[in-house]
Amino acid sequence: MGEILQQRFLAKAMKSGKTLMIFSIFTRFSVLGLLCTLAMLTEYNNLKIAYNHPRLVELSSGPAMRVFYESTDKFFSIFGEPAEMAQRNGGMTWSIRIMGTPFTDPVAALSVLAKSRRWELGFALGLLAPIGLALIFGRVFCSYVCPASLLFFAIARFRRILRKYFYFPDYSLPGGFAWGVLAGGLGVAVWIGHGIWSLLLPYFALGQTLFQGIAFGSLSVSLGSLIVFSILDLCLGRQFTCRYVCPTGRLLGFMGQKSLVSIKRDATECLTSCQACVDICPMKVNPKMDETVDCSLCGECLVICPTHCLSISPRNWKTSS
Numbered sequence: 064m065g066e067i068l069q070q071r072f073l074a075k076a077m078k079s080g081k082t083l084m085i086f087s088i089f090t091r092f093s094v095l096g097l098l099c100t101l102a103m104l105t106e107y108n109n110l111k112i113a114y115n116h117p118r119l120v121e122l123s124s125g126p127a128m129r130v131f132y133e134s135t136d137k138f139f140s141i142f143g144e145p146a147e148m149a150q151r152n153g154g155m156t157w158s159i160r161i162m163g164t165p166f167t168d169p170v171a172a173l174s175v176l177a178k179s180r181r182w183e184l185g186f187a188l189g190l191l192a193p194i195g196l197a198l199i200f201g202r203v204f205c206s207y208v209c210p211a212s213l214l215f216f217a218i219a220r221f222r223r224i225l226r227k228y229f230y231f232p233d234y235s236l237p238g239g240f241a242w243g244v245l246a247g248g249l250g251v252a253v254w255i256g257h258g259i260w261s262l263l264l265p266y267f268a269l270g271q272t273l274f275q276g277i278a279f280g281s282l283s284v285s286l287g288s289l290i291v292f293s294i295l296d297l298c299l300g301r302q303f304t305c306r307y308v309c310p311t312g313r314l315l316g317f318m319g320q321k322s323l324v325s326i327k328r329d330a331t332e333c334l335t336s337c338q339a340c341v342d343i344c345p346m347k348v349n350p351k352m353d354e355t356v357d358c359s360l361c362g363e364c365l366v367i368c369p370t371h372c373l374s375i376s377p378r379n380w381k382t383s384s
């Protein structure tokens with residue numbers, strides 16, 4: 064009895080799609096903020112090496128940089144020697160260390176393996192978090208971590224407005240296209256270098272663009288990729304890039320196809336004439352047919368479902384309304 068009550072309570076709590084959507088926007092903006100901070104750390108390290116004194120920093124770079132320098136210095140001094148800590152927390156989007164904990168991008172890990180045929184231990188350990196996340200929650204990285212999805216989320220809304228006035232068709236590609244992008248990218252990485260991912264992976268492109276802009280005050284060629292991805296999404300279909308082009312999404316969808324937590328439907332409450340969850344899903348998952356592969360647990364279908372018969376819960380729990 065207690066277990067049934069607990070299941071009902073958790074299922075109801077998880078039904079709150081709106082909360083999930085707000086939370087996902089918050090977490091992705093936090094990642095965006097983290098990327099900007101990592102880029103700023105380069106500037107902090109430069110100031111530290113060149114001046115190492117707030118007054119001198121202000122004289123050289125202005126009052127705003129003095130505030131940035133002082134606050135960064137104060138923050139990192141909690142954990143140890145500030146410049147060393149700042150460097151330890153630096154990195155690019157594909158291999159970030161946060162307070163000493165490594166996070167490695169799965170595609171980057173494959174790229175390193177393909178090119179150098181070995182992994183450093185820290186680099187390999189960094190895979191635990193993204194793979195564990197995919198095995199438990201599926202493609203949740205896409206809705207809660209990937210900062211590029213914020214851009215695609217915004218473009219999808221813009222596209223929805225434009226569709227009231229213009230004809231925008233929905234195109235699709237074979238699901239294997241992203242595997243082809245992965246294979247091609249790995250080939251180019253072995254041949255030329257890992258820089259190719261800054262053009263092929265949307266969130267790398269975004270990270271590189273931010274890093275180049277903030278750390279060096281210049282435009283990155285990755286910005287061109289972001290523009291191409293944006294045009295694809297606008298002209299060919301909602302989250303087209305995520306569904307058909309991005310290899311990370313395909314890889315995570317594959318790893319998470321039997322995830323422990325998934326979207327669930329209470330068939331007794333589902334309306335035969337309704338199609339709302341299918342129409343709203345940005346990943347073109349069909350919750351009405353109990354599809355779960357590629358679901359990023361974004362919560363949009365939970366919000367739109369008129370009978371609230373969808374929930375997010377452990378895969379082997381029975382749904383209850």
Ligand code: SF4
Nearest residue numbers: 205209212305309312
């Ligand atoms: S498919 Fe790729 S770009 Fe899209 S949200 Fe997922 S990781 Fe980000």
Ligand code: SF4
Nearest residue numbers: 344358359361362364
């Ligand atoms: S089925 Fe689609 S709309 Fe529903 S949570 Fe998954 S990705 Fe979002």
Ligand code: SF4
Nearest residue numbers: 333334337339340368
């Ligand atoms: S939105 Fe809800 S009621 Fe409509 S088809 Fe989907 S699960 Fe069924």
